[in-house]
Amino acid sequence: MAEALIQLQDVCKSYDMGAEIVHALRGVSLQITRGEYVAIMGPSGSGKSTLMNILGCLDTPTSGVFILNGKAVSDMDDNELADIRNQEIGFVFQTFNLLARSTSFHNVELPLIYAGVPAYERGQIATKVLQQVGLGDRMTHKPNELSGGQRQRVAVARALVNGPSILLADEPTGNLDTATGDEIMLLFDKLHQDGNTIILVTHEEDIAQRARRIVRIRDGKIASDESHTPSTPQRV
Numbered sequence: 001m002a003e004a005l006i007q008l009q010d011v012c013k014s015y016d017m018g019a020e021i022v023h024a025l026r027g028v029s030l031q032i033t034r035g036e037y038v039a040i041m042g043p044s045g046s047g048k049s050t051l052m053n054i055l056g057c058l059d060t061p062t063s064g065v066f067i068l069n070g071k072a073v074s075d076m077d078d079n080e081l082a083d084i085r086n087q088e089i090g091f092v093f094q095t096f097n098l099l100a101r102s103t104s105f106h107n108v109e110l111p112l113i114y115a116g117v118p119a120y121e122r123g124q125i126a127t128k129v130l131q132q133v134g135l136g137d138r139m140t141h142k143p144n145e146l147s148g149g150q151r152q153r154v155a156v157a158r159a160l161v162n163g164p165s166i167l168l169a170d171e172p173t174g175n176l177d178t179a180t181g182d183e184i185m186l187l188f189d190k191l192h193q194d195g196n197t198i199i200l201v202t203h204e205e206d207i208a209q210r211a212r213r214i215v216r217i218r219d220g221k222i223a224s225d226e227s228h229t230p231s232t233p234q235r236v
Contacts, residue, residue, distance in 0.1 A: 011064035039208035042217035090159030
């Protein structure tokens with residue numbers, strides 16, 4: 001039996017908005033095993049972003065249990081959450097979030113600097129992941145010298161550099177044209193085939209269809225959870 005990397009049990013999240021309490025998640029139970037490629041879909045206001053924030057250890061549940069890689073995240077304080085984010089999760093955002101004045105190489109090695117990895121080792125790891133995403137010849141380029149797709153590849157390399165348990169991608173093609181977005185999705189296909197666990201948060205049906213499992217959220221609950229055979233040929 002595959003190892004459970006993520007376990008959510010009856011997770012609820014409420015926000016006190018003053019005049020009212022907003023129930024963003026209403027008893028979500030979910031299990032994701034190591035090596036899965038999962039898309040989380042839902043319209044605006046469905047609770048999709050709240051679920052992503054909890055899975056990414058950016059927030060904690062109001063009630064319920066969240067276990068990530070054997071650790072009870074739902075009981076952690078802010079410092080412990082920061083540690084587990086650095087150790088377990090690689091984030092890829094729609095807006096890339098790169099340092100404008102730094103090279104691709106420096107953007108990618110930055111998490112390793114925070115982790116206290118020695119300079120020589122940092123150089124080896126950063127070079128390897130940039131080559132892995134097809135940017136071995138762009139390591140000294142700054143973001144304004146790269147295309148949108150290349151910038152997102154740098155962001156993916158940065159997310160991979162600490163060897164995370166999960167690659168969590170939030171609308172990763174949202175700022176890209178269709179052809180470039182397809183290139184990034186092909187990269188995710190390859191990363192999944194290499195054994196990475198990928199959670200893709202999107203509102204776009206064609207992007208979700210690239211995953212192997214689609215979890216649909218509506219009104220703070222899981223509306224459906226289905227395994228899926230991707231319709232797009234895997235060219236890697």
